[in-house]
Amino acid sequence: xxxxxxxxxxxxxILDILDRVLTKGVVITGDIVISVADIDLIYVGxxxxxxxxxxxxxxxxxx
Amino acid sequence: MPFILYAIIDNDQIKGTPANLIxxxxxxxxxxxxxxxxxxxxxxxxxxSSSKVDTSQDNVLKHAALVEVISRSYSILxxxxxxxxxxxxxxxxxxxxxxxxxxxxxxxxxxxxxxxxRVLFSSSHNHEDKRENSDTPEESIPLVLQGNTANxxxxxxxxxxxxxxxxxxKYSDDVKNVFTDDIQKLTSCYEVKKPHTAxxxxxxxxxxxxxxxxxxxxxxxxxxxxxPQHNVILTGPWPPYSFTNIKTx
Numbered sequence: 001x002x003x004x005x006x007x008x009x010x011x012x013x014i015l016d017i018l019d020r021v022l023t024k025g026v027v028i029t030g031d032i033v034i035s036v037a038d039i040d041l042i043y044v045g046x047x048x049x050x051x052x053x054x055x056x057x058x059x060x061x062x063x
Numbered sequence: 064m065p066f067i068l069y070a071i072i073d074n075d076q077i078k079g080t081p082a083n084l085i086x087x088x089x090x091x092x093x094x095x096x097x098x099x100x101x102x103x104x105x106x107x108x109x110x111x112s113s114s115k116v117d118t119s120q121d122n123v124l125k126h127a128a129l130v131e132v133i134s135r136s137y138s139i140l141x142x143x144x145x146x147x148x149x150x151x152x153x154x155x156x157x158x159x160x161x162x163x164x165x166x167x168x169x170x171x172x173x174x175x176x177x178x179x180x181r182v183l184f185s186s187s188h189n190h191e192d193k194r195e196n197s198d199t200p201e202e203s204i205p206l207v208l209q210g211n212t213a214n215x216x217x218x219x220x221x222x223x224x225x226x227x228x229x230x231x232x233k234y235s236d237d238v239k240n241v242f243t244d245d246i247q248k249l250t251s252c253y254e255v256k257k258p259h260t261a262x263x264x265x266x267x268x269x270x271x272x273x274x275x276x277x278x279x280x281x282x283x284x285x286x287x288x289x290x291p292q293h294n295v296i297l298t299g300p301w302p303p304y305s306f307t308n309i310k311t312x
Binding site for chain 1: 068071120123124126127130140141142143144145146148157179298301302304305307308309310311
């Protein structure tokens with residue numbers, strides 16, 4: 001196993017969960033608007049995934 | 064009283080009340096799971112005090128965990144987080160109105176599991192790739208970019224970036240072809256997604272029969288052996304979130 005692979009797997013698994021539960025599965029009507037602290041967010045999972053993978057790569061470069 | 068919806072299931076799979084499952088979820092997640100049944104389709108739900116969906120990572124992960132626990136016992140269609148209906152009548156209307164679509168997709172995912180397969184560039188490979196490409200041999204540079212034109216440096220940089228991207232795309236396509244050649248022998252239900260960032264060489268989801276898990280692992284192990292410089296990552300089994308693309312009426 002390559003260095004840091006365990007951490008990558010762990011992080012990707014959480015991102016996988018968030019991405020699936022927030023952007024996939026059966027939808028009742030159209031896109032669901034959800035809110036965090038009264039700020040409406042759409043496709044929050046995808047944004048989390050984008051930023052997190054980039055930061056993950058940065059962390060690996062620093063290491 | 065509003066209801067949170069977790070999963071859709073066909074009535075044939077539910078024989079009586081699944082007391083063990085309800086007890087497990089009550090103990091572990093402090094949620095009282097209920098089943099609302101239409102004519103042919105049922106829904107796993109729980110009562111909630113408000114139809115407003117307050118999102119926190121904990122709530123989302125709890126929803127995911129609940130769906131996952133249900134999917135261990137039944138073939139279900141997972142509901143997206145935030146699926147709340149304001150009354151039992153609304154739930155019944157949803158189930159009966161969309162029964163045909165639910166039955167169709169349930170038939171496709173019966174006794175199947177979803178997995179993700181990803182191939183990631185390692186950071187060391189990125190550096191090697193950039194170093195290799197920044198030293199483009201003079202003879203491979205087009206004539207128009209050689210010599211002392213006013214914009215030579217700018218054009219050279221653009222050319223080098225273009226060749227790096229071209230090579231990266233070709234390499235990514237090669238990895239994708241290796242994967243699809245193998246996975247097609249296992250299932251016709253797979254999707255190779257457009258990578259979110261350049262860090263991904265491959266980002267795919269597959270739906271396979273539960274008993275074919277070891278064959279999928281063989282494919283992943285083979286790919287890791289072929290590409291030891293990259294991280295090949297398999298996650299799952301997941302409830303079939305990526306293969307239940309239903310927008311209900």
